[in-house]
Amino acid sequence: MIQITLPDGTVKDFQKGSTPMDVAKNISEGFARNVISAKFNDITVESSTPLTENGNLVLFTFNDEEGKKTFWHSSAHVLAQAITSFYPDVKLTIGPAIENGYYYDVDLGDNIISDKDFKAIEQKMLELARGKHEFKMREVSKEDALNFYKSQNNEYKVELIENLEDGEITFCDHSDFTDLCRGGHIPNTGIIKAVKVMSVAGAYWRGDEKNNQLTRIYGVSFPKQKMLTEYLALLEEAKKRDHRKLGKELELFAFSTKVGQGLPLWLPKGAALRERLENFLKKAQKKAGYEMVMTPHIGQKELYVTSGHYAKYGEDSFQPIHTPKEDEEFFLKPMNCPHHCEIYNNKPYSYKELPKRFAEFGTVYRYEQSGELHGLTRVRGFTQDDAHIFCTPDQLDTEFKEVIDLVLYVFKSLSFENFTAQVSLRDKEKSDKYIGSDENWEKAENAIINAAKEKGLDYVVEYGEAAFYGPKLDFMVKDALGRSWQLGTIQVDYNLPERFDLNYKGADNQLHRPVMIHRAPFGSMERFIAVLIEHTGGKFPLWLTPEQVIILPISEKYQKYAENVLHLLENSEIRALIDDRSEKTGRKIRDAELNKVPFMLIVGEQEEESGTVSVRKQGDGDMGTLTISEFISYINKEINSTLKQF
Ligand SMILES: [Zn+2]
Ligand SMILES: [Zn+2]
Numbered sequence: 001m002i003q004i005t006l007p008d009g010t011v012k013d014f015q016k017g018s019t020p021m022d023v024a025k026n027i028s029e030g031f032a033r034n035v036i037s038a039k040f041n042d043i044t045v046e047s048s049t050p051l052t053e054n055g056n057l058v059l060f061t062f063n064d065e066e067g068k069k070t071f072w073h074s075s076a077h078v079l080a081q082a083i084t085s086f087y088p089d090v091k092l093t094i095g096p097a098i099e100n101g102y103y104y105d106v107d108l109g110d111n112i113i114s115d116k117d118f119k120a121i122e123q124k125m126l127e128l129a130r131g132k133h134e135f136k137m138r139e140v141s142k143e144d145a146l147n148f149y150k151s152q153n154n155e156y157k158v159e160l161i162e163n164l165e166d167g168e169i170t171f172c173d174h175s176d177f178t179d180l181c182r183g184g185h186i187p188n189t190g191i192i193k194a195v196k197v198m199s200v201a202g203a204y205w206r207g208d209e210k211n212n213q214l215t216r217i218y219g220v221s222f223p224k225q226k227m228l229t230e231y232l233a234l235l236e237e238a239k240k241r242d243h244r245k246l247g248k249e250l251e252l253f254a255f256s257t258k259v260g261q262g263l264p265l266w267l268p269k270g271a272a273l274r275e276r277l278e279n280f281l282k283k284a285q286k287k288a289g290y291e292m293v294m295t296p297h298i299g300q301k302e303l304y305v306t307s308g309h310y311a312k313y314g315e316d317s318f319q320p321i322h323t324p325k326e327d328e329e330f331f332l333k334p335m336n337c338p339h340h341c342e343i344y345n346n347k348p349y350s351y352k353e354l355p356k357r358f359a360e361f362g363t364v365y366r367y368e369q370s371g372e373l374h375g376l377t378r379v380r381g382f383t384q385d386d387a388h389i390f391c392t393p394d395q396l397d398t399e400f401k402e403v404i405d406l407v408l409y410v411f412k413s414l415s416f417e418n419f420t421a422q423v424s425l426r427d428k429e430k431s432d433k434y435i436g437s438d439e440n441w442e443k444a445e446n447a448i449i450n451a452a453k454e455k456g457l458d459y460v461v462e463y464g465e466a467a468f469y470g471p472k473l474d475f476m477v478k479d480a481l482g483r484s485w486q487l488g489t490i491q492v493d494y495n496l497p498e499r500f501d502l503n504y505k506g507a508d509n510q511l512h513r514p515v516m517i518h519r520a521p522f523g524s525m526e527r528f529i530a531v532l533i534e535h536t537g538g539k540f541p542l543w544l545t546p547e548q549v550i551i552l553p554i555s556e557k558y559q560k561y562a563e564n565v566l567h568l569l570e571n572s573e574i575r576a577l578i579d580d581r582s583e584k585t586g587r588k589i590r591d592a593e594l595n596k597v598p599f600m601l602i603v604g605e606q607e608e609e610s611g612t613v614s615v616r617k618q619g620d621g622d623m624g625t626l627t628i629s630e631f632i633s634y635i636n637k638e639i640n641s642t643l644k645q646f
Contacts, residue, residue, distance in 0.1 A: 004051065004055065017052060019051065020057060036071055036191065037066060039057070039060070070097070072097035073096060073184060074189070076097065077177065078129055079102070079125060079195075080095055081125075083106060089109055090109070093105040093107065093160075101218060103219070105205070125195045128175065129190060130189075133175035135188065137170050139169065142165075142167075143166075146162070193222065194227065197219050198218040199218045201218070203216040241537045249538070250269065250533075251269050251270070252267060262380035264376055277529070281385055284406060284410075288646070292359055293359065295360060296333070299331060300330055307338035307500070309335055339362075351504055351512075355399055359385075361385055362386045366380065368380055377531075384524050389519070390516055396443060396444055400447050404451055404457070409646050412644075413541070415535070420459065421460075423448055424471055425461060430464070440515070469494055470494050471492050475487050483534075485531045487522065487523045541643070542635075546575070549569060551565055551576060552588045553580065562603050563578065565603060572632045592618070599618070601613040611628060613627075
């Protein structure tokens with residue numbers, strides 16, 4: 001007998017040689033039908049692998065990330081089988097699972113696969129899947145494995161096998177198809193019920209452009225047709241909300257090849273929106289005791305050698321800038337922290353003056369390969385809503401709570417209701433990996449956990465995920481489409497105060513090291529605005545949106561009255577404009593709807609005579625007629641309901 005421990009702690013006895021599927025069936029037949037993969041003592045196994053020793057078993061369904069990966073990787077085998085049936089001379093290379101599905105890189109020789117072939121490939125895959133073929137792993141000697149692929153003239157698999165040790169090589173068979181594979185499959189092909197070939201792209205063997213160009217075929221698959229339908233609908237919606245598309249339509253930002261890749265240009269409406277976001281945070285920060293600072297966009301090499309960023313960003317980053325005469329060496333600023341440390345160092349502090357909280361909307365530059373750039377989410381220059389708090393170890397507790405309050409205020413004001421937090425702590429068994437005393441780490445870790453608890457955060461604790469210089473708290477928000485984004489972060493740092501020799505005079509008249517907290521509720525303005533655009537579909541909270549009101553005179557005759565309305569709105573600090581084009585009112589309404597202007601005020605003869613406006617709410621339609629002052633108090637109430645004071 002062997003003892004199997006399940007994740008909930010229950011221990012059960014099983015016959016030696018029982019499989020994960022046997023264990024699943026022992027739990028319940030219904031559960032077993034959904035089990036698709038397993039991990040035994042932290043090693044991925046097949047659900048049919050005989051277990052021969054005591055150990056911990058985790059069973060996965062499609063709802064688990066591990067389960068999905070196994071499902072998609074197994075589907076890649078079926079895709080390869082289908083491709084081979086159409087192109088018998090195809091040379092297969094690798095076929096991993098990825099975040100949303102899987103791909104297979106193949107050398108098609110002179111053949112080409114295009115969109116037109118997708119349907120046939122999908123049908124073939126489903127036909128093969130219906131055969132309910134089991135995935136079976138077997139060990140092969142290096143010699144046999146090499147001979148197998150040499151006989152197929154597949155130099156790619158031969159190269160892969162040559163880099164493996166004899167004794168660790170396995171093949172996976174299902175139906176009449178064999179592939180070199182490390183393992184981790186679903187029980188049989190029959191549970192693949194829905195497949196979709198998503199796209200094809202070129203890819204170099206081993207990612208090296210000196211190698212052969214291969215065809216990468218992307219696919220996704222599900223255990224239910226309904227799941228595929230929902231997934232495709234989600235993709236469709238995501239496409240509509242793509243911040244690159246909406247950013248252009250709403251005239252928020254642009255890119256210019258002349259200026260350079262990955263360097264966003266903020267258009268007037270986008271710049272105004274960003275400024276409003278910055279002012280919103282500045283106002284809250286001021287109340288929370290932050291002081292604004294400003295620092296240059298470049299710094300001397302020595303600064304980044306001291307901070308350690310040179311070692312991290314130096315070689316793979318933008319290359320240094322040299323002065324013509326003095327031969328000084330500067331770098332574009334990759335982080336604001338070193339500059340802020342020098343601001344702290346500008347004068348001596350006593351413990352009574354701490355904490356110091358220096359905030360800056362600091363623009364930083366980091367080199368990203370051109371292929372990695374993506375809209376506003378991956379750029380080469382971006383602005384962090386950065387701040388650094390310098391405090392005594394005893395102040396950490398309070399500071400952490402206050403930073404969490406600020407982050408929650410930001411999320412709430414911007415309609416991110418759904419978020420979780422991750423507390424990253426050190427791995428206590430590897431304490432030599434971390435800088436700073438045990439006592440200080442203890443203090444900081446407790447401060448973070450206490451703060452997260454007290455603020456009622458939905459958080460998970462990850463051991464060993466802390467940076468070497470301190471523990472941290474990261475926020476993940478879920479957008480309206482259920483996608484997760486990492487946004488705000490709060491990080492404790494024992495390293496930089498040491499490197500920059502920061503100190504303060506304690507009550508004992510001795511010098512002590514302050515603790516540093518890095519924090520950024522938005523993270524980066526660019527990325528945050530991108531996420532906000534996709535979350536809201538461009539329908540920003542009323543307080544933030546570029547234009548809150550558009551006035552639509554039904555003909556030129558009412559231009560004067562429209563201007564009067566505009567002035568009254570502007571006096572109440574409501575952002576409004578007049579659509580004075582000689583278009584029909586219906587057209588003007590349609591355009592305002594498309595531009596997502598929250599309120600339309602239609603004015604004509606009746607309105608002018610009675611000093612009123614006809615109000616339409618974007619997406620909601622007609623709201624009836626209001627006097628101008630009634631409308632102003634209504635919209636102000638609406639604004640205040642989303643934007644509370646910090
Ligand atoms: Zn496999
Ligand atoms: Zn920092």
